[in-house]
Amino acid sequence: xxxxxxxxxxxxxxxxxxxxxxxxxxxxxxxxxxxxxxxxxxxxxxxxxxxxxxxxxxxxxxxxxxxxxxxxxxxxxxxxxxxxxxxxxxxxxxxxxxxxxxxxxxxxxxxxxxxxxxxxxxxxxxxxxxxxxxxxxxxxxxxxxxxxxxxxxxxxxxxxxxxxxxxxxxxxxxxxxxxxxxxxxxxxxxxxxxxxxxxxxxxxxx
Amino acid sequence: xxxxxxxxxxxxxxxxxxxxxxxxxxxxxxxxxxxxxxxxxxxxxxxxxxxxxxxxxxxxxxxxxxxxxxxxxxxxxxxxxxxxxxxxxxxxxxxxxxxxxxxxxxxxxxxxxxxxxxxxxxxxxxxxxxxxxxxxxxxxxxxxxxxxxxxxxxxxxxxxxxxxxxxxxxxxxxxxxxxxxxxxxxxxxxxxxxxxxxxxxxxxxxxxxxxxxxxxxxxxxxxxxxxxxxxxxxxxxxxxxxxxxxxxxxxxxxxxxxxxxxxxxxxxxxxxxxxxxxxxxxxxxxxxxxxxxxxxxxxxxxxxxxxxxxxxxxxxxxxxxxxxxxxxxxxxxxxxxxxxxxxxxxxxxxxxxxxxxxxxxxxxxxxxxxxxxxxxxxxxxxxxxxxxxxxxxxxxxxxxxxxxxxxxxxxxxxxxxxxxxxxxxxxxxxxxxxxxxxxxxxxxxxxxxxxxxxxxxxxxxxxxxxxxxxxxxxxxxxxxxxxxxxxxxxxxxxxxxxxxxxxxxxxxxxxxxxxxxxxxxxxxxxxxxxxxxxxxxxxxxxxxxx
Ligand code: HEM
Ligand SMILES: [Cu+2]
Numbered sequence: 001x002x003x004x005x006x007x008x009x010x011x012x013x014x015x016x017x018x019x020x021x022x023x024x025x026x027x028x029x030x031x032x033x034x035x036x037x038x039x040x041x042x043x044x045x046x047x048x049x050x051x052x053x054x055x056x057x058x059x060x061x062x063x064x065x066x067x068x069x070x071x072x073x074x075x076x077x078x079x080x081x082x083x084x085x086x087x088x089x090x091x092x093x094x095x096x097x098x099x100x101x102x103x104x105x106x107x108x109x110x111x112x113x114x115x116x117x118x119x120x121x122x123x124x125x126x127x128x129x130x131x132x133x134x135x136x137x138x139x140x141x142x143x144x145x146x147x148x149x150x151x152x153x154x155x156x157x158x159x160x161x162x163x164x165x166x167x168x169x170x171x172x173x174x175x176x177x178x179x180x181x182x183x184x185x186x187x188x189x190x191x192x193x194x195x196x197x198x199x200x201x202x203x204x205x206x
Numbered sequence: 207x208x209x210x211x212x213x214x215x216x217x218x219x220x221x222x223x224x225x226x227x228x229x230x231x232x233x234x235x236x237x238x239x240x241x242x243x244x245x246x247x248x249x250x251x252x253x254x255x256x257x258x259x260x261x262x263x264x265x266x267x268x269x270x271x272x273x274x275x276x277x278x279x280x281x282x283x284x285x286x287x288x289x290x291x292x293x294x295x296x297x298x299x300x301x302x303x304x305x306x307x308x309x310x311x312x313x314x315x316x317x318x319x320x321x322x323x324x325x326x327x328x329x330x331x332x333x334x335x336x337x338x339x340x341x342x343x344x345x346x347x348x349x350x351x352x353x354x355x356x357x358x359x360x361x362x363x364x365x366x367x368x369x370x371x372x373x374x375x376x377x378x379x380x381x382x383x384x385x386x387x388x389x390x391x392x393x394x395x396x397x398x399x400x401x402x403x404x405x406x407x408x409x410x411x412x413x414x415x416x417x418x419x420x421x422x423x424x425x426x427x428x429x430x431x432x433x434x435x436x437x438x439x440x441x442x443x444x445x446x447x448x449x450x451x452x453x454x455x456x457x458x459x460x461x462x463x464x465x466x467x468x469x470x471x472x473x474x475x476x477x478x479x480x481x482x483x484x485x486x487x488x489x490x491x492x493x494x495x496x497x498x499x500x501x502x503x504x505x506x507x508x509x510x511x512x513x514x515x516x517x518x519x520x521x522x523x524x525x526x527x528x529x530x531x532x533x534x535x536x537x538x539x540x541x542x543x544x545x546x547x548x549x550x551x552x553x554x555x556x557x558x559x560x561x562x563x564x565x566x567x568x569x570x571x572x573x574x575x576x577x578x579x580x581x582x583x584x585x586x587x588x589x590x591x592x593x594x595x596x597x598x599x600x601x602x603x604x605x606x607x608x609x610x611x612x613x614x615x616x617x618x619x620x621x622x623x624x625x626x627x628x629x630x631x632x633x634x635x636x637x638x639x640x641x642x643x644x645x646x647x648x649x650x651x652x653x654x655x656x657x658x659x660x661x662x663x664x665x666x667x668x669x670x671x672x673x674x675x676x677x678x679x680x681x682x683x684x685x686x687x688x689x690x691x692x693x694x695x696x697x698x699x700x701x702x703x704x705x706x707x708x709x710x711x712x713x714x715x716x717x718x719x720x721x722x723x724x725x726x727x728x729x730x731x732x733x734x735x736x737x738x739x740x741x742x743x744x745x746x747x748x749x750x751x752x
Contacts, residue, residue, distance in 0.1 A: 004727045008392045010235075010307060010314035017316045017391040024383045028421045035425035035455060039440065042451055124436035134439065134446030141438040145429070 015179040022183040026190050029153075033194055036146050040201060043142070047135025054132075054139045055206050059113060063203040066109050067195065073102035074192040077161070077185045084168070087175045093168055096161050099188070103158040110151055114144075143202050150194055157191045160184040218622065218719040233318040234722065238325050239304035240620075242295060245329065247689070249291040250606075254682060256284040261644070261678040263661050264671050277661035278347035279362075283339070285350030286367065290374045291332050293605055294463065297470035298416075299328070299381055301612050302409050304620065306385060308713045309403045311394030311731070313723040316387040324380040331373035338363040338370070349659060351460070354441035354452040358433050365434050368427040375420045375427075378466070382416030385409050394712075396731050403711050403736045404493055408473025411497040415462045415469075415504065423459030426452065450516050457508035465504045467601055468568075469497055471608035472539055475561050478615050479543055481709040482558040483550025486737040489542035496535035503532050513584045522581055529579035536572055540565065555707060556630040560611025563638050567603025571596060574649065589659075592652030595645040603641055610637075613692060618702030622719040625695035633691060636684030643677030704749040711736055715745050717752055726752065 044051050080095035121128030122140055129137060164181045167173040173181050219236045222228075229237055260280055263271050272280065303321065307314055315321050339345045342363040348356055357364050389410050393402065429440050430452070439445020441452040472493075480487045487493065509517060509525030517525075543565060552558070574596040578584050587593065618624050651670040656663050663671065705714040712729045713720075730745055732738035 004725055006311070006313050006723065006725055007395055008310070008312045009723075010312050010316055010318065010388065010392050014316065014391055017387045020390060021317055021320070021383055021387045024386060024417055028379055028383075028417055031418060031421035032425050035422045036429075038455070039429070039451065042448065046448070047446075124438055137438065138440075138446060141432075141436065141440070145432055149428075 018179050050133050050135025051139045054136045058203045067199050069106050070192045070195050073099045077188045153191045157188045219722045222722045235303050235314050242299040253287040261675045265675040274661050279345050293467045311729050312392040315384050317384050324377045327377035331370045334370035338367045354449045358442045372427050375424045379420045382413035385413040404476035405473035407494040408469045408497050411501040412469045419459045419462040426455040457511045461508040462504045467605045471605040474612045478561045479546045480737040481707050485550045488545035496538045499535040514588045526581050557611050557615035564607045571599030590652040591648045591656045594658045595649035598645045618706045619718045621696045623699035624702045629691045633684050633688035640681030644674050647674035
């Protein structure tokens with residue numbers, strides 16, 4: 001008897017399925033941050049004045065630069081996918097390298113920002129932090145928590161992009177088989193998108 | 207565990223590869239399901255032992271076998287094990303993984319590697335939870351709900367346990383995600399949405415809850431960890447936080463998750479009953495859609511856990527009202543099940559009896575739930591043994607009973623052997639009686655005012671507590687007897703045929719145990735939906751040819 005081929009086999013390559021999986025995963029990420037946004041909203045309401053006072057001391061310039069960096073990186077990722085689809089492997093790799101470079105500069109910026117705060121003793125455990133009003137400490141802590149978690153996502157995204165480069169080199173991502181790169185790109189857009197919300201919440205709303 | 211009954215052409219999945227690594231790194235959905243089964247059984251036995259010990263402590267007022275602080279730790283660990291390690295993964299991860307691809311007519315889930323990853327996350331999370339017992343400042347004593355501010359202030363090992371729950375949550379999310387993609391992408395060519403078996407529908411509804419509710423609790427637990435680590439008052443009122451906010455965030459997840467526990471169980475009942483009655487399910491669409499309705503409504507009722515924690519009167523009335531609404535789709539299911547059995551040619555099997563026991567228990571669980579949903583009553587019975595009995599009636603008498611029933615239904619398919627039916631009737635009877643004695647007594651004594659989470663009680667509660675404790679002995683004996691029967695039969699039972707219950711869904715159209723790729727020829731799909739028993743003869747004829 002001939003071997004029966006399962007037409008709807010789960011072991012066949014299914015790009016649509018993989019993309020759907022990624023979208024679903026992004027929902028969960030949005031909800032993960034959604035919980036934090038909810039908590040932020042609650043305490044902003046409760047400690048309106050304190051939030052305002054600390055927010056005025058945030059460095060808008062650094063925040064704005066980081067926003068521009070991330071938006072630019074979203075653009076380069078999108079372009080790399082188009083390049084890959086057109087078979088321009090080298091251009092794609094170059095664009096991803098630029099993206100990773102932008103991710104790194106984002107993190108370096110963040111490092112300077114955080115270390116500046118910590119230098120002034122504005123971190124849990126330091127004298128200056130403990131002397132703050134409750135709401136002010138809450139703002140700063142939410143700032144560390146939310147941008148920290150976001151930073152973690154930046155790092156994960158950058159690692160994913162590095163894997164994309166490796167796979168392009170190995171010929172495992174080609175113009176015909178690009179779903180891994182597309183998914184990494186989707187993830188990167190999410191990282192960007194979350195920052196677009198974090199930026200006004202912590203820097204612009206006074 | 208032999209392939210005697212499988213075709214010579216394709217070996218059973220048991221024999222395809224050998225060695226421990228062919229199991230713990232397998233991509234086969236059936237083997238992953240069994241990995242979960244073994245782990246979950248082990249954890250269930252641990253949790254059961256803890257429950258047994260708590261009941262023993264409560265056999266008389268005052269201290270009997272453990273101190274108050276030990277009792278606190280024991281109910282916490284009992285709750286955490288039973289919720290995060292047993293009941294949430296139970297049916298989806300074991301029977302969902304094993305049966306969903308087969309019922310859809312395919313050979314694996316859509317993302318097999320992610321499936322294996324979920325199992326590893328589960329094992330890592332479980333190990334972390336167990337580690338809190340031996341490592342660090344002593345195991346947690348907060349109760350499984352981790353309410354702030356106590357969870358922030360206690361010096362027991364809450365941090366690691368919370369992190370374990372976080373990891374387990376992601377395991378659950380990824381399993382759900384996998385099922386959604388599988389159901390969308392891998393149904394057999396002619397299987398439209400409304401021709402899917404109802405178990406698949408229930409897994410679909412469940413998966414959306416897992417996906418959309420779990421991240422919230424994940425982040426909440428992370429916030430408690432951060433609060434403990436950095437001493438910031440996110441939830442601790444002494445530091446400016448809001449403990450009620452914690453409760454909101456916790457129940458926004460933890461109410462929907464009770465439907466993660468019960469919906470798959472309801473799905474399995476919708477499989478077992480048509481097979482037992484040899485006729486199509488009554489109200490297929492109503493059952494399928496009511497699963498989705500329960501999943502949807504379940505998002506808007508979390509406040510009923512907080513009637514006494516400080517909410518506005520309006521909010522409480524709304525939450526109470528929506529809670530009542532959940533009863534409608536639930537009752538739709540129960541009526542449809544009963545109607546399925548009505549005038550059917552019912553075949554008495556152990557799995558049918560487990561299912562009817564479920565309906566009985568779950569009716570008590572559901573009706574006591576309505577009583578708890580009534581504002582004025584809840585204020586009195588909140589945090590009493592009444593609540594404990596209520597959720598054991600739903601989770602244990604409900605989901606776990608169905609888990610056992612599913613074990614008796616699909617056992618011959620999975621292991622290729624039949625268990626001892628006489629012994630299974632005896633063990634079911636003991637479990638059923640023991641269960642109802644244990645928890646009916648707790649229900650009554652709770653109604654009389656005995657609070658939960660106490661190792662001690664007033665003398666007037668003694669008789670009922672003693673009845674309950676004796677009941678728990680019968681219960682444990684019944685369960686151990688059942689497990690003995692199943693474990694023994696997996697090796698020594700009679701060889702089972704491909705279709706011992708005369709079912710018509712796709713898992714009964716393949717050899718027992720299934721070959722690695724499940725299907726050796728195209729399955730028979732009726733135009734009239736998954737429970738069309740007019741194809742039974744054809745199914746059985748084809749099975750003989752294998
Ligand atoms: C096997 C027999 C079982 C026995 C004898 C048992 C007994 C108990 C007892 C005596 C309590 C504590 C009551 C109190 O002082 O507050 C308890 C709590 C609890 N049980 Fe069970 N139980 C069993 C199985 C289960 C199962 C199967 C589940 C769920 C799947 C479960 C879930 C829970 C939960 C969530 C709690 C609450 C823990 C807390 O208060 O934090 N139990 N059980
Ligand atoms: Cu609830």
